[in-house]
Amino acid sequence: MEVKWVEALVSVGAAYVGRLPGFEVEPAWWAEVEGVTRRLERVLGVRTVVLRLVHADEDVIGRGGRTVYHVQAMGEPRSGVLDETPYDGWDAIVAPQPLRATWAEVDGPERMAAWAQSIIGPGEPVQVKTWNLSCLMRFDGAWAKATSRFASVDADIIEQVQRYDETLAPTVLGRSMADRWSLLAHAPGVDCWEPDPATVENVVSRWVAVQAQLAGDLDVLRAPRMLPDGLTAQVRHLLDVVDLPTTDHADVEQLLTRLPALIADLQAAGLPITLVHGDFHPGNWRSDGTRRAIVDWADTFVGHPATDIRRLLDWLPEAKRAHALEVWTSTWKSRLPDADPPRALRPMTVLNHLIYAVMYQTFLDNIEPDERVYHRDDPRTELQAAVQAYRNELA
Secondary structure (H helix, E strand, O other): OOOEEEEEEEEEOOEEEEEEEEEEEOOOEOOEOHHHHHHHHHHHOOOEEEEEEEEEOOOEOOEOOEEEEEEEEOOOOOOOOOEOOOOOOHHHHHOOOOOOOHHHOOOHHHHHHHHHHHHHOOOOOEEEEEOOOEEEEEEOOEEEEEEOOOOOOHHHHHHHHOOOOOOOOOOEEEEEOOOOEEEEEOOOOEEOOOOOHHHHHHHHHHHHHHHHHHOOOHHHOOOOEOOHHHHHHHHHHHHHHOOOOHHHHHHHHHHHHHHHHHHHHHHHOOOOOEEEOOOOOHHHEEEOOOOEEEOOOOOOEEEOOHHHHHHHHHHOOHHHHHHHHHHHHHHHHHHOOOOOHHHHHHHHHHHHHHHHHHHHHHHHHOOOHHHHHHOOOHHHHHHHHHHHHHHHHHO
């Protein structure tokens, strides 16, 4: 397994108390921090939380290389294990930042943990993940999650989904819309990275059935809007803010002239605007062989449902794609006999890249500078992929 080289800048509250010599930890993903805090707690003798990424030497974007974290110790560390030399630039690290995530602030994770414990009772929180989009803590039988101001709140979305399918998502134990916190029961089983045909049929058909019903509830869905009609203007804005080579800029300009026809073709498929999961790959499905559920609802938006099947087909091995598409098509046809679901796939091969380019730019516009390294190149690469998809599939 790949590893990352971790350096921890440790504070008690906001007061800097020292730096821990670097160490290797797995997995290599920067946002995965359970291994980091486990090592720190063994060395420091107190519980710790990772507040945020301060710096990353880019090996591969999102994983590997040297990573520097601001770590908060929840008590005085063991004497003699930290280099207590004053750290140049510490004041800048803890200075207020208007785009900082609430869980990246001093005591931010503790506030969420205390809220969760007020609902489920005493229990030791284990911080599993933290980055600019979310913070995830595990408890015995439950998960607490915080999401960004520009994202959906998992518990809120799940409650809407469960009006039509009570077991398609984890049980909601608590939510705070003001803080954007969700407390969810553990979904049994394993992540379905290599789903069997029964799992594909179960999850895809049930999700489409829910989407068909939620299409009538758009006025109550508290999720971002990513509507086909607004895509042209959003891509034009990207051309003003994304650093593209001259030839790529011209290619996207040319693609913009084709967008009205692509969007018209998408809409002619007859599928409704509805709730889109936004990251509908099988790693976000859980199964114990009998019960199956979809997790990770923070990327949910109101948009075109072909976005989800396109995402799924891009993730599945080629041998499993035809079955997934057939289940998706037949379920939509059972709900909307006059629709032509496969017609949506051709324009969506291009439009989905543009949708995700807009989404990634939204991330960049709303996260603090130190954390933009996760997504810095994503709008550009998605725009380039949209041009290439048009050439390969539609030109």
